[in-house]
Amino acid sequence: MELRVDAKEMQTVLNQLFLKYGFSENKAILLSETFTENTLAGINSHGVNRVPVFIEYIKNGIVKIDAEAKKVQTFGTIERWDGGLGPGIVNARKCTSRAIKLAKKHGMGLVALRNTNHWMRAGAYGWQAAEAGCISILFTNTKPNMPAWGGKDSRIGNNPFVVSIPRNEGHVVLDMSLSQFSFGKIHEYDLKGQKLPYVGGWDKHDQLTKDPKSILGNERGLPIGYWKGSALSMVLDMLATLLSAGSSTYKISSRVHETGVSQIFLCIYPKLFGDDQLQQQLVDEIITYTHDVAPMKPGDRTYYPGERALANTIENSKNGMTINKEIWESILAL
Template sequence: MNQQSELSTVAASALLRASSEIFCAIGVPEADSRLIAVSLVEADRRGTHSHGVMRLPLYIRAVQTGGIVPDAPMRWTRGHGATAVLDAADGFGQVAMAHAVDKARDLVREHATALVAVRGSSHYGAGAYWASQLAREGLMALLASTTGASVTPFGGAEKLLGTNPLTIAFPTGGDDPVVLDMATSAGAYGRIVEAGKEGHEIPEGWAVDADGVPTTDPTAALAGALLPFGGHKGSGLATLLELLAGPLAGGRMAAETTDMWADPSVPMGTGHLLWVVDPAGVHGNAAAVSRAAAFQQRLRDVTPARAVREVLSPGDVEHRNAARNADRVPLPASVLNDLAAMAEQMGTHDPRSADES
């Protein structure tokens, strides 16, 4: 952003409790409420506010208007070898992903690999939350998802593709795997929404308006189309990811999807594709993981360019943020105020209250 959002800090325990209680208040089962809340709070701890508790009011509206089923009867519809398909029944994406990650763990023990498809789902939060869990257990994870249409293909001026996030996490034998978590749009949709709420411009090259003219106005960008990162290369990657999480996983294509931001009353029907590999199962030893750890360190040891303090491995910034924000979480002030107002309306815990034990 061109301007830094005003941030307030709140106790992580109080934020987690407040978020969980709000979900419970609208009929989400207690265990699922905590799961969803943890994923959102963790995104804020990592500094990814576009996927943090700023999403909570949107999720609540979706449940209240029918776009998300709070206690969806998810079921496995097919299993064959190292593959499995989950029907998320229009439930929370986080709950669907928790099932997918558990199934992948089971399959990878037997096959050294697993391919788990999820259909009929919704937004699952930050992909790094799911892929990193598996990487910390010594497994490589690749995760893709469809979204609503918000991105124009390279050279276009109309929405056709989703932001189609890609997450890849590779184990290094420790608590900080190499993690890439990115939208294939030049900027994340949630960050543009956040910029609009905060009254900030977005960077040049992120979007075009409804007439196809480049814009830095977040409102005009949302009315127009986001641009793919990296020109034709990002556009090509977004296209292939949409095919993986759409036709292959069984989810709706972006152009077939009513995005939650546009109308939260319509189930999104998104698809997720999770591919997991056990390097030790492939090679019979831990050599791949140890080589990855050495390469990660080699990346960090690269001589910095002039005026650059250090070279980082993918995921380092977010890992450092999470460690620094373990007890108190920085949030945009407007997000915290919205959450507090919602808690007051529902008669639940105010996140701005004293720290929880």
């Protein structure tokens, strides 16, 4: 069953919740804002739905509420930071801000973060960079939840990947996991009692399936592009691990819970080129060209990355966010 909740109400409830669990006032505001923004964008799977799990991680001592990312090494425009196993959202916001600052000073800045926790909706930090006028390339490794192509057991992560491009009429923000469906999205389908629209992973009989419960039980997601997604997952894991001197998916697999992940925050400041009008024109002509096409089916249309998230935010700000009643009641109980 679903219900509608106003964004202001959600943010107030979540702020009180995070204060109750010992967060400072500033961190409670940052967390409640980010979880609410993610839900406003229609990404419940990495917004409100993740709050109970986040609280469990705090109770279990996996997320250190007082820890915060700190710089440990500097190499010109590249920096290494250590998250101290603090809240992933807080660490990611801070490292995105630092990468933006480096980019605005040098044209490009990269922050490689180790020992952090789940950053929830990866795209939130792409939007943050775009709002600051920066192009961004961001990614994280995860626990193993996909088989490497040709293998049976999960050995690679679905390593969420973000590219954002600032644009006057709506930022372009690609936010995708390297599994056909993120596991948060699979869980969302399961909550609704629905099948996936396409196969999303393997069941216990090694058959590709649309059944979310079967995939969640095995945590064997299907890589995007089959062998291509498998290879891309490995390379992103290698880059995140090498640049941060942090943990790989292999190391993360040895832990009971997914923690101590490695993340990359790369920002570029395009205003330094001095041709902002041309940049907007070039991006707009690509969007116009892809929009101007006959639909495959009546009622269908094309979207640029981030277009639907922006539309959802506008719609949900007016009419409230549709969320799972059971999830909301569990948050109120907390």
